[in-house]
Amino acid sequence: MTSHNPSQAGAPHGTEAIDLDRLYAPPAESILKGVLPELTDFHADYLRAATFFCLATGSSGGLDASPRGGPPGFVQVLDARTVAFADWPGNNRLASLRNLEEDARVALLFLFPGLEVFLRINGRARLSRAPELLARLAESGKTPKLGVVVDIDETLFHCGKAVNRARLWAAESQLDRAALPSIGRMKAAVMGLDEGQVAQVDAHYTHAVRHDLY
Known part of the structure; x- marks a missing residue:
């Protein structure tokens, strides 16, 4: 009788079933002990410095990954088991918010510019319009419509091995904007705009993405 391995379950039709436990070494004890059900003071220190994370959500309609950013501490620690951030x-498109109406599961992946470490939080999210929470999440004199x-x-x-494989924080890794199609050129192609409108769309996008933050 062939033993059942969970890592082989659910393989797409026509693909090879792979025994991950035989292919990879087990995680070190320190890695396993580092997965905790709540925040420690160390996590809170990093969250006070955090300015960017990616939010993963899902529903029966599919998956979504959404970038989120703000000033240091824009993700608020409410207690050891709860954090909150503004929308x-x-x-x-509201893809993340619509997903949360159906499936509360979320994953947050924090990046820290210049550092070779990530912070991950997995949990369940809910939307809130509580006035006291929205006031706490306000930025630049603006109050959000929703808190998560x-x-x-x-x-x-x-x-942070991925950071070094990508050389993410190296100055020479910064891309030349002219080396890739601009937002204006891509929008023009999709929407059937005239070539002469590309520069106008680019200028509008550059201003909006830098100044129309709230």
């Missing part, structure tokens, strides 16, 4: 204007409150299931620090 500020974006492209108004995350009840933590687990939190951990993740090694």
Whole structure:
């Protein structure tokens, strides 16, 4: 009888079933012990410095990953098992918020410019319009329409090897804007705009993305 391995379950039709436990070494004890059900003082220190994270959500309609940013501490620690952040204007697709109406599960991946470490928080989120929370999450004199409150299931620090493989923080890794199609050129192609409108769209985008933050 062939033993059942969970890592082989659910493989897409026509793909090879791979025994991950045989392919990879087990995680070190320190890694396992570093996965915690709540925030420690160390996590709180990093959150007070955090300015950017990616938010992963999902629903029956699919998955979404959304960038979130703000001044240091824009993700508020409410207690050891709860954090919150504001929802500020974006492209108004509202993909993350609509997903949360169906499936509360979330994953947050924090990047820290210049550092070789990630912070990860997995949990369940809910939307809130509580006035006291929105006042706490205000930025630049603006109050958000919604706050997102995350009840933590687990939190951990993740090694920064990916940062070094990408040379993410190296000055020479910064891209030349002219080396890739601009936002204006891509929008013009999708929307059937005239070539002469590319520069106008680019100028509008550059101003909006830098100044129309709230």
